[in-house]
Amino acid sequence: MASYSANSREEGRAPLPMENRERDWWLMPLLTVVVLTLFGIYTTFRAFENNYYHYTNNGADYLSPFYSPLLPIAWYLHLPLFGLKMVSPAIYILIFPLAFRLTCYYYRKAYYRSFFWDPPACAVAEPRADARMKYTGERKFPFILQNLHRYAFYAAVVIVIILWKDTVDAFIWTNPDGTHHFGIGVGSIVFLVNIILLSLYTFSCHSWRHFIGGKHNCYSCSCGTRSSYGIWKKVSFLNHNHALWAWVSMLSVWFTDFYVMAVASGMFKDIRIL
Ligand code: FES
Numbered sequence: 511m512a513s514y515s516a517n518s519r520e521e522g523r524a525p526l527p528m529e530n531r532e533r534d535w536w537l538m539p540l541l542t543v544v545v546l547t548l549f550g551i552y553t554t555f556r557a558f559e560n561n562y563y564h565y566t567n568n569g570a571d572y573l574s575p576f577y578s579p580l581l582p583i584a585w586y587l588h589l590p591l592f593g594l595k596m597v598s599p600a601i602y603i604l605i606f607p608l609a610f611r612l613t614c615y616y617y618r619k620a621y622y623r624s625f626f627w628d629p630p631a632c633a634v635a636e637p638r639a640d641a642r643m644k645y646t647g648e649r650k651f652p653f654i655l656q657n658l659h660r661y662a663f664y665a666a667v668v669i670v671i672i673l674w675k676d677t678v679d680a681f682i683w684t685n686p687d688g689t690h691h692f693g694i695g696v697g698s699i700v701f702l703v704n705i706i707l708l709s710l711y712t713f714s715c716h717s718w719r720h721f722i723g724g725k726h727n728c729y730s731c732s733c734g735t736r737s738s739y740g741i742w743k744k745v746s747f748l749n750h751n752h753a754l755w756a757w758v759s760m761l762s763v764w765f766t767d768f769y770v771m772a773v774a775s776g777m778f779k780d781i782r783i784l
Contacts, residue, residue: 539624
């Protein structure tokens with residue numbers, strides 16, 4: 511067993527040294543590092559590529575979620591961010607979902623464990639237990655910024671509304687004479703699945719659950735109401751699977767952008783179903 515100094519915060523808890531764990535506790539941190547790193551590289555590349563994000567051939571209208579809403583070129587080219595001149599509108603758009611995911615309670619757990627090893631898994635000792643003495647929780651910079659999550663949630667709701675509109679557009683096809691009709695392509699299905707998963711992730715958020723039905727210490731006494739308790743229970747149903755929605759919605763938004771990039775660049779063709 512690991513030994514800790516008398517004033518160590520680990521003393522009195524029951525962390526097991528890594529070599530004492532029988533389960534493959536390292537699998538989840540490893541998967542998290544691999545997937546988040548690949549997603550980060552792909553997203554950075556696509557954000558700066560500033561190309562192949564809007565497919566409008568054959569009457570379809572697929573706009574990548576990385577570039578939605580469409581910002582006027584003249585606007586973003588002349589609006590510096592932190593003093594830097596931006597070359598792509600995606601930079602201005604992605605900061606909102608990025609802030610939302612970065613401060614998400616679930617993702618915090620995932621990347622604290624996998625990238626910081628703090629701790630690497632449940633009841634596994636940190637490699638440098640003494641370094642923990644310097645950890646101040648989320649009360650000091652930079653981790654105090656995690657408390658902005660509820661504001662990132664408001665921005666995420668706006669983004670979800672915009673992406674629902676893009677999904678409706680993916681089902682409205684333009685005729686050669688400029689009129690429109692209902693149609694379905696493989697891309698339309700990709701957009702629909704993506705926005706459903708993004709909505710499940712957004713509205714299973716802990717901040718949302720607290721916002722609509724929380725804020726009470728007791729539902730049966732005067733400080734709580736039956737209706738808020740009912741809403742809280744419904745959102746809690748979604749919230750139980752928040753980690754699942756976090757992963758599948760990230761993969762779906764990744765795939766949706768890839769799909770738009772692929773059909774817009776001619777890598778493969780969108781198939782019309784209806
Ligand atoms: Fe994960 Fe709010 S807690 S999105």
